[in-house]
Amino acid sequence: xxxxxxxxxxxxxxxxxxxxxxxxxxxxxxxxxxxxxxxxxxxxxxxxxxxxxxxxxxxxxxxxxxxxxxxxxxxxxxxxxxxxxxxxxxxxxxxxxxxxxxxxxxxxxxxxxxxxxxxxxxxxxxxxxxxxxxxxxxxxxxxxxxxxxxxxxxxxxxxxxxxxxxxxxxxxxxxxxxxxxxxxxxxxxxxxxxxxxxxxxxxxxxxxxxxxxxxxxxxxxxxxxxxxxxxxxxxxxxxxxxxxxxxxxxxxxxxxxxxxxxxxxxxxxxxxxxxxxxxxxxxxxxxxxxxxxxxxxxxxxxxxxxxxxxxxxxxxxxxxxxxxxxxxxxxxxxxxxxxxxxxxxxxxxxxxxxxxxxxxxxxxxxxxxxxxxxxxxxxxxxxxxxxxxxxxxxxxx
Numbered sequence: 274x275x276x277x278x279x280x281x282x283x284x285x286x287x288x289x290x291x292x293x294x295x296x297x298x299x300x301x302x303x304x305x306x307x308x309x310x311x312x313x314x315x316x317x318x319x320x321x322x323x324x325x326x327x328x329x330x331x332x333x334x335x336x337x338x339x340x341x342x343x344x345x346x347x348x349x350x351x352x353x354x355x356x357x358x359x360x361x362x363x364x365x366x367x368x369x370x371x372x373x374x375x376x377x378x379x380x381x382x383x384x385x386x387x388x389x390x391x392x393x394x395x396x397x398x399x400x401x402x403x404x405x406x407x408x409x410x411x412x413x414x415x416x417x418x419x420x421x422x423x424x425x426x427x428x429x430x431x432x433x434x435x436x437x438x439x440x441x442x443x444x445x446x447x448x449x450x451x452x453x454x455x456x457x458x459x460x461x462x463x464x465x466x467x468x469x470x471x472x473x474x475x476x477x478x479x480x481x482x483x484x485x486x487x488x489x490x491x492x493x494x495x496x497x498x499x500x501x502x503x504x505x506x507x508x509x510x511x512x513x514x515x516x517x518x519x520x521x522x523x524x525x526x527x528x529x530x531x532x533x534x535x536x537x538x539x540x541x542x543x544x545x546x547x548x549x550x551x552x553x554x555x556x557x558x559x560x561x562x563x564x565x566x567x568x569x570x571x572x573x574x575x576x577x578x579x580x581x582x583x584x585x586x587x588x589x590x591x592x593x594x595x596x597x598x599x600x601x602x603x604x605x606x607x608x609x610x611x612x613x614x615x616x617x618x619x620x621x622x623x624x625x626x627x628x629x630x631x632x633x634x635x636x637x638x639x640x641x642x643x644x645x646x647x648x649x650x651x652x653x654x655x656x657x658x659x660x661x662x663x664x665x666x667x668x669x670x
Contacts, residue, residue, distance in 0.1 A: 283406040287399045289633050292621065296631035307658035309646045310631040312448060312596070314513040319561040322512060322550050329549030338542040341533045342369030346548045349555040350521050358491050360499065362523045368532045371543040373479045373507035373520030375536070378404055380503045380522060383531035384473050385410040389439035394425035395639035396598065398448045398477065411437070414639050419589050419600055423450040427461040434469055444477035446484055449638045449645040450598045451591020456490040463495035474502040482511030482562045484593040485570050500525050511562050512554045517547045569595050572648040572655060579659045583666055595649040598635065602642040607669040614669060617644050628665035630658045
């Protein structure tokens with residue numbers, strides 16, 4: 274008799290993690306895999322942030338902290354949100370967590386009841402819908418096209434809203450597409466939300482600093498939306514601190530208190546040493562982040578042009594993050610030797626086992642005609658990966 278909880282049937286392993294795992298297994302067999310699947314900066318954490326962590330250890334910051342984070346860490350978050358985004362919060366509205374993913378989970382668990390509808394424009398980051406499913410909410414996907422650079426329009430948003438709509442979740446810059454919402458585009462969405470005061474918004478801004486088109490804009494800036502928007506951010510992408518595990522949210526007071534309460538029963542507080550390093554990251558100069566983004570911009574320029582030379586690929590123009598999300602549907606129903614490509618899943622496995630390039634199927638992001646490529650890796654690997662893809666895609670007929 275199966276004694277595991279029924280809720281496990283409502284979620285699945287993220288395809289991003291699955292493909293990274295398969296790539297590692299092939300590497301362990303001695304195969305030269307070019308990994309374009311993982312969403313992690315290939316830079317080391319800046320030295321001044323590492324030094325702050327060492328100092329924290331020497332000064333004895335090795336004990337439990339308040340669930341929502343040290344008071345001065347929350348003040349650092351407030352400072353950052355004011356400096357970079359023009360948003361005003363009190364310390365009680367900030368919750369520091371073990372990564373932005375935990376912030377998302379805290380917020381969704383605090384808002385969504387069984388049967389509540391949650392609108393998610395697609396393509397989207399894989400975890401959003403899984404967390405809603407855990408809460409027994411109903412996901413309402415809104416497909417967004419490559420012609421609109423995978424961004425939802427006000428008309429699409431309004432058409433998706435029903436009396437059961439409780440929450441809207443999105444990211445800008447977006448994982449997996451790299452799309453960035455402009456201030457004008459966010460204003461258009463805000464005008465729709467103004468008609469529906471019962472709807473909360475989760476704005477995932479973890480890729481904020483990796484933006485190639487100008488100043489980052491938050492939807493929380495418009496009208497009274499700050500009173501029902503949960504801004505999610507963290508250190509992993511902009512500061513190359515993935516392994517440090519620190520995210521934070523800024524929310525209306527009742528939501529922040531709810532997230533604090535939920536977190537207290539799961540992980541309590543995040544790592545004390547990481548929190549001390551976070552103060553340095555959030556309040557210091559952004560020079561290292563700017564330098565990292567400049568390198569990402571060079572890689573983006575290369576891979577964007579290189580992919581456009583591969584017959585059959587349809588490529589959008591990403592404005593942020595570090596992903597390409599090409600449409601690969603031209604290769605469906607083609608074959609080479611024992612490989613038969615029916616969909617993007619098959620194409621990813623073909624590229625992994627034949628070209629030895631690890632990618633992620635667009636089906637994971639609710640866009641089955643695409644695959645995701647990460648360019649958060651060295652230029653030599655990017656060039657090798659693209660050449661292998663060009664060769665092996667060219668064999669499909």
